Amino acid sequence: MAMVVLVLTGCNFDSAKETDSNSNKNKETSEGKQVLNMVEASEIPTMDSAHAHDNVSFTVLSNVNEGLYRLGKEHKPELAMASDDQISEDGLVHTFTLRDANWSNGEPVTAADFVYAWQRVFKETGHYASMFETASILNATEILEGKKPVEELGVKALDEKTLEVTLAKPAPLLGQLLTFPTFLPQNQKFVESQGKKYALEASNVIYNGPFMLSEWKHDTSWKYKKNPDYWDADNVTLAEINVFVVKEAATQLNLYETKEVDSINLSSASVDQYQDNKDFMSIADSEIFFLRFNHNHKALGNENIRRAIDMSWDKKAHVETILNNGSLPLYGLVPKDFSSSPDGKGFRELNGDFNHGTIKEAQKYLAKGLEEIGQDSVKVTLTVSAVEGNDKTAEYLKSQIEKNLPELSVDIKLVPVEQRYELESAKEYDMVISAWGPDYIDPMTYIGMWVTDGSANRMDYSNTDYDALVEKINNENDPAKRYQMMLDAEKMLFEDAAIAPLYQRGLAVLQRSNIKGLVRHPSGPDFSFKWTRIEGK
Amino acid sequence: MKGYFAKRLGYMLITLFVIVSITFFLMQLLPGTPFTDPEKLSEQQLELMNEKYGLNQPVAIQYVNYVRSLVTGDLGISYQYEGRSVNEILSERIGPSALIGFQALVFGALAGLALGIISALHHNSFLDYGSVTIAVLGMSIPSFVFAALMQYFIGVKLGWLPAALWQGYEYTIMPSLALSVTVIATVARFIRTEMLEVLGQDYILTARAKGISEKAVVFRHIVRNAIIPVVTMLGPLAVAIMTGTLVIEKIFSVPGLGEQFTKSVLVNDYSVIMGVTLMYSALFIGVVFIVDILYGVIDPRISIKGEHKL
Numbered sequence: 001m002a003m004v005v006l007v008l009t010g011c012n013f014d015s016a017k018e019t020d021s022n023s024n025k026n027k028e029t030s031e032g033k034q035v036l037n038m039v040e041a042s043e044i045p046t047m048d049s050a051h052a053h054d055n056v057s058f059t060v061l062s063n064v065n066e067g068l069y070r071l072g073k074e075h076k077p078e079l080a081m082a083s084d085d086q087i088s089e090d091g092l093v094h095t096f097t098l099r100d101a102n103w104s105n106g107e108p109v110t111a112a113d114f115v116y117a118w119q120r121v122f123k124e125t126g127h128y129a130s131m132f133e134t135a136s137i138l139n140a141t142e143i144l145e146g147k148k149p150v151e152e153l154g155v156k157a158l159d160e161k162t163l164e165v166t167l168a169k170p171a172p173l174l175g176q177l178l179t180f181p182t183f184l185p186q187n188q189k190f191v192e193s194q195g196k197k198y199a200l201e202a203s204n205v206i207y208n209g210p211f212m213l214s215e216w217k218h219d220t221s222w223k224y225k226k227n228p229d230y231w232d233a234d235n236v237t238l239a240e241i242n243v244f245v246v247k248e249a250a251t252q253l254n255l256y257e258t259k260e261v262d263s264i265n266l267s268s269a270s271v272d273q274y275q276d277n278k279d280f281m282s283i284a285d286s287e288i289f290f291l292r293f294n295h296n297h298k299a300l301g302n303e304n305i306r307r308a309i310d311m312s313w314d315k316k317a318h319v320e321t322i323l324n325n326g327s328l329p330l331y332g333l334v335p336k337d338f339s340s341s342p343d344g345k346g347f348r349e350l351n352g353d354f355n356h357g358t359i360k361e362a363q364k365y366l367a368k369g370l371e372e373i374g375q376d377s378v379k380v381t382l383t384v385s386a387v388e389g390n391d392k393t394a395e396y397l398k399s400q401i402e403k404n405l406p407e408l409s410v411d412i413k414l415v416p417v418e419q420r421y422e423l424e425s426a427k428e429y430d431m432v433i434s435a436w437g438p439d440y441i442d443p444m445t446y447i448g449m450w451v452t453d454g455s456a457n458r459m460d461y462s463n464t465d466y467d468a469l470v471e472k473i474n475n476e477n478d479p480a481k482r483y484q485m486m487l488d489a490e491k492m493l494f495e496d497a498a499i500a501p502l503y504q505r506g507l508a509v510l511q512r513s514n515i516k517g518l519v520r521h522p523s524g525p526d527f528s529f530k531w532t533r534i535e536g537k
Numbered sequence: 538m539k540g541y542f543a544k545r546l547g548y549m550l551i552t553l554f555v556i557v558s559i560t561f562f563l564m565q566l567l568p569g570t571p572f573t574d575p576e577k578l579s580e581q582q583l584e585l586m587n588e589k590y591g592l593n594q595p596v597a598i599q600y601v602n603y604v605r606s607l608v609t610g611d612l613g614i615s616y617q618y619e620g621r622s623v624n625e626i627l628s629e630r631i632g633p634s635a636l637i638g639f640q641a642l643v644f645g646a647l648a649g650l651a652l653g654i655i656s657a658l659h660h661n662s663f664l665d666y667g668s669v670t671i672a673v674l675g676m677s678i679p680s681f682v683f684a685a686l687m688q689y690f691i692g693v694k695l696g697w698l699p700a701a702l703w704q705g706y707e708y709t710i711m712p713s714l715a716l717s718v719t720v721i722a723t724v725a726r727f728i729r730t731e732m733l734e735v736l737g738q739d740y741i742l743t744a745r746a747k748g749i750s751e752k753a754v755v756f757r758h759i760v761r762n763a764i765i766p767v768v769t770m771l772g773p774l775a776v777a778i779m780t781g782t783l784v785i786e787k788i789f790s791v792p793g794l795g796e797q798f799t800k801s802v803l804v805n806d807y808s809v810i811m812g813v814t815l816m817y818s819a820l821f822i823g824v825v826f827i828v829d830i831l832y833g834v835i836d837p838r839i840s841i842k843g844e845h846k847l
Contacts, residue, residue: 048619125585127578128577129585245790248790251700251787258693258696419568456576
């Protein structure tokens with residue numbers, strides 16, 4: 001076995017040398033050119049859009065490929081591969097006209113590429129096949145249930161450049177959803193010619209987006225190059241983006257210091273040291289953390305007790321002293337800076353804070369709740385897994401709740417994250433610290449969680465009025481009315497004090513000040529590089 | 538000799554088989570699914586995926602299937618890296634780990650040897666105390682502390698070597714050095730103790746009395762005798778390096794095996810867990826075997842001919 005090691009060592013040595021000369025070349029050419037160096041904490045799990053289900057894959061796929069729509073600078077959907085989207089009067093049929101655009105192997109991008117890719121998601125049992133259901137594509141539900149063959153999916157190529165998408169019901173969010181990487185096209189001839197190797201290496205994929213993946217060294221780095229054949233190439237400035245896989249936050253910081261990389265996320269340990277730095281910025285992220293209450297629990301099934309718990313602790317002090325990483329206190333379901341109404345007002349600003357009360361009020365609610373269930377004191381378990389410092393959050397919650405509401409005692413149960421999901425699904429918990437990142441940029445990605453028996457509910461919350469309202473929102477085509485109903489739905493959720501929001505994650509970022517137009521999206525891909533440029537070069 | 542090898546090989550295979558079986562069944566006790574982001578999967582989708590990957594079959598059948606493909610050398614397909622074969626992942630990742638591990642072992646053993654010899658020959662002098670201090674520090678401070686300090690001072694402040702990443706030979710130096718610290722300390726301490734003991738032996742006195750040159754006494758008689766216990770140390774040291782790489786690789790962003798192992802356990806990537814466990818076990822068993830053979834080479838008193846051994 002040691003022999004094997006020796007032989008392998010020999011092999012590796014050569015490849016290391018080879019890459020060495022490459023990297024020297026990089027340094028020579030990067031002088032004065034539009035080159036951006038980034039870090040990512042993980043390898044690209046997959047380059048196959050049918051399987052992609054994580055932010056790293058989403059980011060790469062959205063920058064090297066393009067669907068009918070693309071997320072714009074302001075995170076609104078913009079026509080991309082499609083130059084036109086004609087909607088039938090009943091809102092059920094969308095006819096897309098495709099641009100004259102080519103794949104990186106010279107083949108034209110056709111309507112058939114979309115039909116093939118979309119059906120393939122079902123054939124390959126992709127993670128996000130459910131996205132077609134969310135987008136109300138005709139027959140998606142029936143295909144998932146195995147009641148109809150995949151060929152009956154509501155997507156048809158009328159001719160080479162015309163794609164017809166049929167919906168089960170009008171979908172006001174269709175454009176937004178179509179930016180999601182699961183809806184990217186794939187060229188049947190190319191995918192089939194690659195067989196099992198498809199999307200495993202940079203050379204086993206073809207591209208139709210602003211950039212191409214020109215190099216992919218697994219678990220080490222990858223490199224984007226500008227795609228000269230991209231239809232909108234004139235508006236793409238960056239020539240090259242290098243992404244290095246660096247898992248350790250302290251190492252990322254050291255590489256920022258040595259100027260190997262241009263943008264990193266700081267861990268909370270380094271925030272104090274760098275917050276006066278000119279490169280420092282704090283960015284609101286859209287992942288929310290909240291307490292799920294088990295609504296079958298005798299005490300936590302009581303609305304007043306839930307409200308008392310939500311009001312009993314200091315959310316602001318928590319993000320400032322315990323987390324200290326740019327996170328924001330959360331007093332609602334939909335996070336700040338995530339979505340705005342048709343007339344441009346933020347969702348959070350419109351609905352304001354919920355259950356943002358005083359300790360006195362909390363005590364009053366608790367007394368009322370205890371009387372209702374006929375108990376003097378209550379003991380609950382708080383389930384938590386030690387990710388993102390949530391174990392510390394749990395300690396803080398326990399101390400605050402027990403101090404401010406002496407009738408309540410809290411036991412912390414620390415479990416691995418995978419087990420937490422299982423306990424949540426089985427509803428074997430009293431309270432649990434949960435997180436939710438949005439699937440698309442619309443409040444529905446949060447509001448839809450709480451319908452009776454929804455797969456993200458996992459706490460047996462059930463309010464028939466709420467279910468009916470969500471159903472109505474899903475069938476409403478007027479954007480303003482729809483937005484108002486979503487605001488109402490959130491209100492209803494907090495009238496029930498169904499959950500207790502904890503905080504909205506924030507990012508503490510160090511980024512070179514000459515980088516302009518690096519767009520960070522609240523959902524789907526983390527970044528768009530299409531509009532990024534480096535000033536002074 | 539041949540019989541001995543065959544027998545050892547047989548035992549090694551049985552050991553590996555037992556490890557594989559135990560790991561396979563223990564792994565089934567891990568909570569959760571191998572699919573990342575389970576929070577987003579509906580039950581229906583989960584069912585479809587379990588069916589696709591054969592995870593809805595009874596564990597016994599999954600086990601038989603696994604062993605069957607294992608015999609043909611197929612370690613399966615990873616879950617976290619969709620469609621990528623475990624064989625490919627392991628062969629890509631073992632190179633960097635083996636390289637820094639090997640460099641650390643060779644450099645550590647040589648440096649430790651030198652330090653130990655100097656220390657013993659200048660017993661109770663300034664040099665001796667100096668090397669003992671180094672050895673004690675090396676033993677007691679974990680290698681990742683050295684790694685972080687080196688990265689900051691050598692990489693960031695002085696800029697002599699790249700702070701991290703994996704782009705060429707100079708990128709292997711700091712991780713290897715950080716890993717070698719434990720080796721240096723362990724070897725130096727052992728050599729020193731052994732040499733001091735050998736120095737007091739009658740045969741050294743005899744050798745000197747016969748008028749052999751000091752150089753010959755030191756290298757032919759003292760060092761050769763003192764080195765035997767070090768060989769016994771190499772096995773455990775190689776293992777310590779294998780486990781040490783887990784942290785060092787993460788700090789220096791080395792695309793190695795160690796980090797892959799911890800991650801695969803955290804995300805329940807069943808096939809990668811099995812593959813890496815198998816590989817580490819094989820390496821460990823292999824190292825023990827080689828060390829056994831080396832005894833015979835270095836110490837003529839130990840023979841591996843006899844069937845009476847083992």
